[in-house]
Amino acid sequence: MTEPTKDTKEFWRWEEYRRVCSDKSWDHKDVITAGVDVGSVGSKAAIMIDGQIYAWAVTRTGSNSPDSAKKVMNMVLKDTDLTQNDIKYTVGTGYGRVNVPMANKAITEIACHAKGANYIWGPSVRTILDVGGQDIKAIHCDQTGRVTSFLMNDKCAAGTGRGMEVFADLLKIPIEEIGKVSLSLDEEPEPVSCTCVAYAKTEAVGLLRKGWSREKVLAAYTRAMAVRMANLISRVGLEKELVVTGGQSKNMGIVSRIENILGVKTLPSPNWREGELDPMLAGAMGAALLGKALYVKAQGN
């Protein structure tokens, strides 16, 4: 088998989109808050009216955090009758949280994802696995969505959104289909040994040369990532209910393998394509909610 050659199609490219809940109206008495989550791969924004979701948007993070924040804010405001001035409080979160120009405060994605997961799935959520573009976090929270403990993986990007993009490109499989394809084999191959993106790529190329199918390579790699994530969850302590947030919550190959390894079901992910809440936005939604709490508190003082 020959090494895959460069192709003009960008297999790694995932869908950038925005949603507005058009049935929702607002007036100037409402507390309108925003959360802007500038991650290493994706930038997300959510707008909430009195703590209820109104609009959200997600786009790729560019080379500069302030610009990415502005871009995703413009995106989310478009098609709404809101302007930046209507927003009472904005919380920046994610990797670029201190570089969100319109933010009143920066809060870590750990606190925001817990709060956001609590909003999306309700108070029964106790453990959250957040798989972002560059790192993995396992978070514990109480019934209010307050963090009680957490763990983060090391700086290696393998097993994260970035790693998946690399693989989509290498194997020429559109990123949306990665999960499905990785699950298409009858038998699960041994996980790959390597956990660093740079080496994993080399290793994958080697396996392809040896005659492994793309599906098998992908399954082996996804398995390896899922093992690491499951380990992180075990280390923080698995408590039900478990949910997955962040970009990789959309990767069925990851989620089902984690369920398999840990022997538990995660709470089902809402169908974001049908307009339901998107777990990739958990951080941004949590940020907007914390923004509301902070705003109300500041008003009270």
Place this chain on the structure above:
Amino acid sequence: MKSQSAEKKYLPDMPQKEVEELNASVKAASERIMADNIERMKKTDPNRPAAMQYFDEVSNFFGMRQKEIQEAKAQGRKVIGYLCVFAPIELILAADAIPVRVNSGWYDTSKLGDRIVPVEVCPVIRSTIGAKMIDLSPYLELSDAVISTLTCDGQTKLSEILSDAKQMWIMTPPRVKDSAQSLHLWKEEIKAIKTQIEKLTGNKITPKKLKEAIETMQKATKAFRRLQDLRKGNPVIMGRDAMLVNQMSMWDDIKRWTKKTEALCDELEKRAEKNEWACPPDTPRVIVTGTPMFWPDNWKLPTLIEEATPQGILVGDELCSSDRVLYDPVGIDEWTMDDMINGIAERYLMASTCPCFTSKDGNEDRVNWLLNKVKDTKAQGVIYYVIRGCMLYAMEYSRVKKALDKVDIPVYYLDTEYTREDVGQMKTRVEAFLEMLSARVDF
């Protein structure tokens, strides 16, 4: 041709020019970092106690203290370096020698150490090797002999490696404290070191001299404890400042340090009377425990904690590089030579909470010390800090976590390297932990 005895077992023969160049560049970087650390400490507490200025000065490795020791040496005084807090300082002082700690806090030199030992080895060790390779550490260079206690595998081999360049005096602490033969063995080690010190300095350690030295250290402990007590209430001093003061006790003239620390405490008491705080009283209170943190480079965790949003304050630590240094005085019943040696042996062995110990109950002392510290300082959380390669601290984590879980104190395991590169990553963890502790924001 070199004689057999001069042949180096580990250290490479680096060209003089390379040594000089590396020395100059690391030294320049180090001077920048020291200045930057102090700048940032001033910024964190704009009202920083005036008495801190003295400690800032002593903290300069290439400043007045180095000169002072050079001058003392020129007049015939001996300098005795030590790599660990097990070294019996009282004996060094009693022989009129100058004690200085020589563990390295330089990140850059750990990369040099990689030429001799693999990267898996504790960076504190690799950094000390690297510092020696380019003659960077003024105190190590000035040492006539270095006391090394074999607390861990890293220290053990480090002693061998440094013996290529320095006269090394090795002490073997027993790994179990609570048996009769342990104390007996350790006492013999103390006596042997006493003989070595006397031989090197040519000064006899008389009971009178030893009593004086013990009293000097008791006074230092008193000042140290006074500062520690002040940290138990509202934040009267930032943690980094206190950490610097405590660490400087290992490099400064101890009598002067005592006086300056008492003066600092006077100032802090006045500050407290006026309700002037170094940071808001509701700032989350944190304790760190784990691998020692040496000035100037390895200041990153305390800096992150105190510069974070939300801000935290370090109210104490369980580190052999700061809060453990002077915690315990030597206790004496009768001022006989034998009793004094006994007291010294006991103080350095029994009071130590190093993770190198074990017993039938495991390392109970460390756990209890930490639990007391948490209680005394009203800490709300603990950061368990491990530099990758430091096996003993890493392995003891689970036990410490269990003990802290029982008293409902959250603990976060933070691992890192001797590098500035992971500061961004550490920041998210530290901030998320502080957010968790922070009661001010209603999440």
